[in-house]
Amino acid sequence: MKSLEELKEIRDKYKNEIQIRKKEFREEEHIHKAHVMVCTGTGCVSSGARDVVAEFNDELGSRNLEDEVKVVGTGCHGLCELGPLVIVYPEGTFYSEITRDDVAEIVEEHIIDGQIVERLLYEDKSGKKIAGYNDIDFYKRQKRIALKNCGKINPESIEEYFAEGGYEALGKVIDELSPEEVIEMVKDSGLRGRGGGGFPTGLKWSFAAGAPGDKKYVICNADEGDPGAFMDRSVLEGDPHGIIEGMAISAYAIGADEGYIYVRAEYPLAVMRLKKAIIDAEEYGILGDNIYDSDFSFDLHVKEGAGAFVCGEETALMQSIEGNRGMPTPRPPYPAVKGLWGKPTNINNVETLVNIPYIILEGPEKFSAVGTEGSKGTKVFALTGKVNNTGLVEIAMGTTLREIIFDIGGGVQGGKEFKAVQTGGPSGGCVPKEHLDLSIDYESLLDVGAMMGSGGMVVMDEDTCMVDVARFFLDFTQSESCGKCTPCRIGTKRMLQILERITQGDGQGGDIDLLLELGARVKETSLCGLGQTAPNPVLSTIKFFRDEYEAHIYDNYCPTGSCDELALPYWIDKDICIGCTACVNECPVDAISGERKEPHVIDEDACISCGACAEICPVDAIFQK
Amino acid sequence: MALIKINGKEHEVESDLSILEAVRGEGYEIPTLCYHPDLSISGGCRLCIVEDVDSGQLITSCSTGVTEGLEIKTASERVERARRSVVDLLLSDHPLDCMICEADGNCTLQDLAYRYGLNESTLGSKIDPRFEIEHDNPFIVHDPDKCILCGRCIRVDNEIQCSDAIDFINRGFTTRIAAALEKDLGDDDSTCVFCGQCVEMCPTGALTYKPSIGEGREYNLEHTETTCGYCGVGCKLDLKTRGNKVVEVGSIYREGTPNPVGEACVKGRFGYEFIDHPDRLKTPLIKDKETGEFNEASWDEALDYIGDKFNQIKEESGGDAFGALCSARCSNEDNYLMQKLMRAGLGSHTIDHCARL
Numbered sequence: 002m003k004s005l006e007e008l009k010e011i012r013d014k015y016k017n018e019i020q021i022r023k024k025e026f027r028e029e030e031h032i033h034k035a036h037v038m039v040c041t042g043t044g045c046v047s048s049g050a051r052d053v054v055a056e057f058n059d060e061l062g063s064r065n066l067e068d069e070v071k072v073v074g075t076g077c078h079g080l081c082e083l084g085p086l087v088i089v090y091p092e093g094t095f096y097s098e099i100t101r102d103d104v105a106e107i108v109e110e111h112i113i114d115g116q117i118v119e120r121l122l123y124e125d126k127s128g129k130k131i132a133g134y135n136d137i138d139f140y141k142r143q144k145r146i147a148l149k150n151c152g153k154i155n156p157e158s159i160e161e162y163f164a165e166g167g168y169e170a171l172g173k174v175i176d177e178l179s180p181e182e183v184i185e186m187v188k189d190s191g192l193r194g195r196g197g198g199g200f201p202t203g204l205k206w207s208f209a210a211g212a213p214g215d216k217k218y219v220i221c222n223a224d225e226g227d228p229g230a231f232m233d234r235s236v237l238e239g240d241p242h243g244i245i246e247g248m249a250i251s252a253y254a255i256g257a258d259e260g261y262i263y264v265r266a267e268y269p270l271a272v273m274r275l276k277k278a279i280i281d282a283e284e285y286g287i288l289g290d291n292i293y294d295s296d297f298s299f300d301l302h303v304k305e306g307a308g309a310f311v312c313g314e315e316t317a318l319m320q321s322i323e324g325n326r327g328m329p330t331p332r333p334p335y336p337a338v339k340g341l342w343g344k345p346t347n348i349n350n351v352e353t354l355v356n357i358p359y360i361i362l363e364g365p366e367k368f369s370a371v372g373t374e375g376s377k378g379t380k381v382f383a384l385t386g387k388v389n390n391t392g393l394v395e396i397a398m399g400t401t402l403r404e405i406i407f408d409i410g411g412g413v414q415g416g417k418e419f420k421a422v423q424t425g426g427p428s429g430g431c432v433p434k435e436h437l438d439l440s441i442d443y444e445s446l447l448d449v450g451a452m453m454g455s456g457g458m459v460v461m462d463e464d465t466c467m468v469d470v471a472r473f474f475l476d477f478t479q480s481e482s483c484g485k486c487t488p489c490r491i492g493t494k495r496m497l498q499i500l501e502r503i504t505q506g507d508g509q510g511g512d513i514d515l516l517l518e519l520g521a522r523v524k525e526t527s528l529c530g531l532g533q534t535a536p537n538p539v540l541s542t543i544k545f546f547r548d549e550y551e552a553h554i555y556d557n558y559c560p561t562g563s564c565d566e567l568a569l570p571y572w573i574d575k576d577i578c579i580g581c582t583a584c585v586n587e588c589p590v591d592a593i594s595g596e597r598k599e600p601h602v603i604d605e606d607a608c609i610s611c612g613a614c615a616e617i618c619p620v621d622a623i624f625q626k
Numbered sequence: 627m628a629l630i631k632i633n634g635k636e637h638e639v640e641s642d643l644s645i646l647e648a649v650r651g652e653g654y655e656i657p658t659l660c661y662h663p664d665l666s667i668s669g670g671c672r673l674c675i676v677e678d679v680d681s682g683q684l685i686t687s688c689s690t691g692v693t694e695g696l697e698i699k700t701a702s703e704r705v706e707r708a709r710r711s712v713v714d715l716l717l718s719d720h721p722l723d724c725m726i727c728e729a730d731g732n733c734t735l736q737d738l739a740y741r742y743g744l745n746e747s748t749l750g751s752k753i754d755p756r757f758e759i760e761h762d763n764p765f766i767v768h769d770p771d772k773c774i775l776c777g778r779c780i781r782v783d784n785e786i787q788c789s790d791a792i793d794f795i796n797r798g799f800t801t802r803i804a805a806a807l808e809k810d811l812g813d814d815d816s817t818c819v820f821c822g823q824c825v826e827m828c829p830t831g832a833l834t835y836k837p838s839i840g841e842g843r844e845y846n847l848e849h850t851e852t853t854c855g856y857c858g859v860g861c862k863l864d865l866k867t868r869g870n871k872v873v874e875v876g877s878i879y880r881e882g883t884p885n886p887v888g889e890a891c892v893k894g895r896f897g898y899e900f901i902d903h904p905d906r907l908k909t910p911l912i913k914d915k916e917t918g919e920f921n922e923a924s925w926d927e928a929l930d931y932i933g934d935k936f937n938q939i940k941e942e943s944g945g946d947a948f949g950a951l952c953s954a955r956c957s958n959e960d961n962y963l964m965q966k967l968m969r970a971g972l973g974s975h976t977i978d979h980c981a982r983l
């Protein structure tokens with residue numbers, strides 16, 4: 002492919018292929034009778050999506066429909082919990098939890114007879130069946146920019162990416178814009194890094210562009226190490242070309258001719274799709290020498306990560322690419338000046354990069370029209386925990402926590418009371434009920450001691466012990482610390498030991514102050530972001546739930562009953578007890594005594610609160626204090 | 627040159643220096659553990675932090691360059707509190723056995739504990755060791771419980787000696803220094819050449835010389851700068867003696883020497899045991915021509931015997947008939963006298979030495 006014109010020709014050719022998925026086209030223009038989009042993201046694949054694809058192909062083949070109906074494997078739709086997901090166009094009917102056995106019915110009833118299969122539709126909270134993809138609450142309130150292609154195209158087909166206007170932004174940049182103009186556009190868009198820090202992307206590019214040197218690199222950070230996060234994975238699997246295009250544009254802007262995608266080795270599907278995407282792009286001449294017949298050349302490599310959380314930190318990541326142990330190095334010098342192999346390097350997160358083609362094609366104004374004053378565009382979150390709809394959501398910046406958790410997420414599971422939401426992954430903080438109406442943007446989250454992070458969002462209900470939550474996250478960060486700097490290596494360990502003794506009932510007066518002091522020192526003296534943020538979950542839970550810490554330490558009591566060692570003893574109501582002695586035999590520590598046919602008593606000091614007695618009691622005479 | 631402000635006072639310093647170098651150059655004190663002027667910058671120990679007045683941040687002075695207009699505080703309350711907490715954390719994971727530690731008196735951690743008045747950590751003490759002491763080789767003992775993970779040993783090994791014999795392994799609190807496959811430094815899989823530079827770099831008692839154990843601490847030893855006679859490179863070494871006994875060989879770091887960053891080979895570092903070896907000859911021996919046996923002789927006897935023979939040979943065949951080979955195991959002074967004897971005394975140029983590198 003030698004020019005933007007040529008690209009547009011190819012685009013138009015393939016556009017026809019996929020117009021059946023768009024509302025704007027009338028039925029008589031459709032080339033196919035139907036498109037069956039089966040989600041083949043990691044979530045749906047693990048619940049059997051590959052079988053569903055095979056079954057559709059068999060079923061359609063046996064009815065000689067394979068030319069009329071196209072089966073497309075797509076990237077993730079976000080509602081992984083209900084996978085495998087299948088969407089049938091032109092109607093856009095959304096089927097969830099589809100198995101092999103459902104396929105014949107969909108083909109028979111829906112595709113051949115034009116009847117929607119009610120049984121397999123998505124059901125909302127009130128039990129109503131909803132057929133239209135865009136009518137589902139979960140999707141209705143989302144705003145899709147970064148995820149715009151995820152679930153909409155076949156990620157393994159560069160042609161489908163072309164059909165959606167793919168690589169036009171790159172063509173436009175090369176044909177019409179100078180590197181400085183590209184950087185200006187990104188600056189104007191207000192885009193900030195989605196990898197956690199929120200640094201203005203255009204500004205970062207201008208540093209790398211301005212750094213002297215004839216060899217420069219761009220890197221895509223696809224390490225995604227936060228436990229439970231899968232935002233980047235979904236983009237990698239669902240829209241690999243979007244990332245490649247974003248990287249090529251950033252390379253053009255800073256003057257780089259080589260790039261690396263550093264992706265977790267634990268994402269085999271992402272690695273496979275990226276590699277295929279690179280080969281396809283190379284074949285079309287979109288990667289390699291003299292792209293679109295210009296002076297701009299760009300080679301791209303995939304580097305599989307070594308599986309450490311800290312390797313997501315940019316300096317450790319570059320060490321890892323160079324073949325060294327993934328340990329952060331002090332900044333300055335920043336990567337923009339001295340990065341990979343000592344050369345100026347621009348490093349961006351997956352989600353940051355996938356926004357770039359949109360900004361170039363649609364214009365920075367359109368991008369910055371979404372969001373708040375300081376935080377423009379959208380943000381993808383992995384919504385998990387005790388919330389009804391777990392999954393991947395993309396919302397406009399400025400949306401409130403309440404809207405995400407209650408409107409999109411459908412509220413807390415089991416009708417329980419909402420307690421807090423942890424944002425920003427292990428380096429973030431817990432936001433309590435009183436801040437539910439907080440607008441989601443970089444500054445507001447920081448103000449309450451949490452952070453945007455890369456987009457983890459864990460909802461906690463009334464049964465969650467906040468001390469234990471802090472212990473859980475700190476346990477993760479301290480074991481993932483690279484061990485290089487003293488405060489992080491030893492400080493987080495000491496903090497964890499204090500939290501452990503509190504949750505085990507051995508908390509000591511002064512422990513809270515000690516945690517605050519240690520936390521402050523670790524934050525201000527650690528070398529990299531891991532240590533600098535590791536105390537956050539502890540500090541924010543102390544800030545909002547200090548009484549829970551105090552109950553553990555001073556009253557020997559875990560208010561939610563989560564900490565086994567602090568569970569309250571059981572007692573027997575002597576008015577109900579019939580003296581059957583069943584409980585005496587059941588108690589593993591012989592804490593119960595009493596004469597046959599007489600009321601029994603439990604020795605509180607001996608009781609370990611296992612509850613075995615209460616379970617066996619035939620008259621339900623045993624209660625926990 | 628750059629104009630900077632240190633603790634409120636203006637100083638003009640070279641602009642290509644790190645803050646640490648510049649500040650120390652102006653006579654201020656900044657403690658460090660992981661920094662060494664001959665090694666790359668690590669930034670791991672965090673002791674060298676200073677307060678950047680402009681940003682209000684604590685920054686590591688070893689890794690940050692001087693910039694025009696920079697204003698820093700090197701010993702503000704905040705800085706000292708942060709440094710103290712770093713030392714406190716290190717001590718919480720360090721055996722407090724200075725009384726029997728080889729490094730007593732030569733340990734930066736000990737100096738820091740003294741400086742901050744910490745006779746133990748405020749966070750509790752390390753009672754049980756977490757690691758095993760590694761000492762399966764004849765030269766170097768590694769006690770990971772005393773290691774503060776400054777990484778200086780690794781950097782000298784990788785950057786100066788280029789042996790790549792050791793590196794960090796594991797993560798977080800379980801991180802430690804290890805040789806290949808976590809085996810001993812002397813194992814077949816190890817690329818360690820026993821140059822001893824890691825021991826020289828270690829600021830604590832985590833790495834010590836096995837032959838020197840119990841032979842005295844730094845303050846018991848006398849230092850004699852010498853030139854290694856084992857080969858022709860002529861490395862400078864610091865021969866440490868106690869009484870009349872050589873007990874350790876240290877490094878000398880000086881520009882302009884053949885080994886400016888303290889390099890040594892295993893012979894230079896550890897090959898001194900022969901000096902006090904019981905099998906060493908202590909008296910001259912004269913061969914009995916009849917029996918072929920060597921018999922002990924007094925120095926007078928031996929010198930008379932040699933003197934007679936030398937005179938006889940020189941008369942009969944001239945000075946060129948002599949040749950001498952001297953040994954690296956003699957002192958440099960002995961070797962000097964030997965060549966003097968050959969050249970000036972006997973008139974021969976045929977003088978050689980076993981070290982021919």
Ligand SMILES: Cc1cc2nc3c(=O)[nH]c(=O)nc-3n(C[C@H](O)[C@H](O)[C@H](O)COP(=O)(O)O)c2cc1C
Nearest residue numbers: 194195196222225226313314315349350353530531
């Ligand atoms: C411990 C740690 C882990 C990180 N992990 C990631 C990660 O998995 N993905 C990512 O994009 N950024 C991660 N970051 C942030 C990167 O260092 C870097 O700021 C980011 O890749 C820059 O891209 P952006 O400006 O587009 O956000 C991590 C930072 C720290 C301190």
Ligand code: SF4
Nearest residue numbers: 483485486489529532
């Ligand atoms: S803060 Fe933690 S992860 Fe970062 S360099 Fe220090 S020890 Fe390593």
Ligand code: SF4
Nearest residue numbers: 773774776777779828
């Ligand atoms: S062994 Fe010594 S030099 Fe090596 S890291 Fe530990 S304390 Fe530092």
Ligand code: FES
Nearest residue numbers: 669671672674688
């Ligand atoms: S001396 Fe600067 S961090 Fe160790």
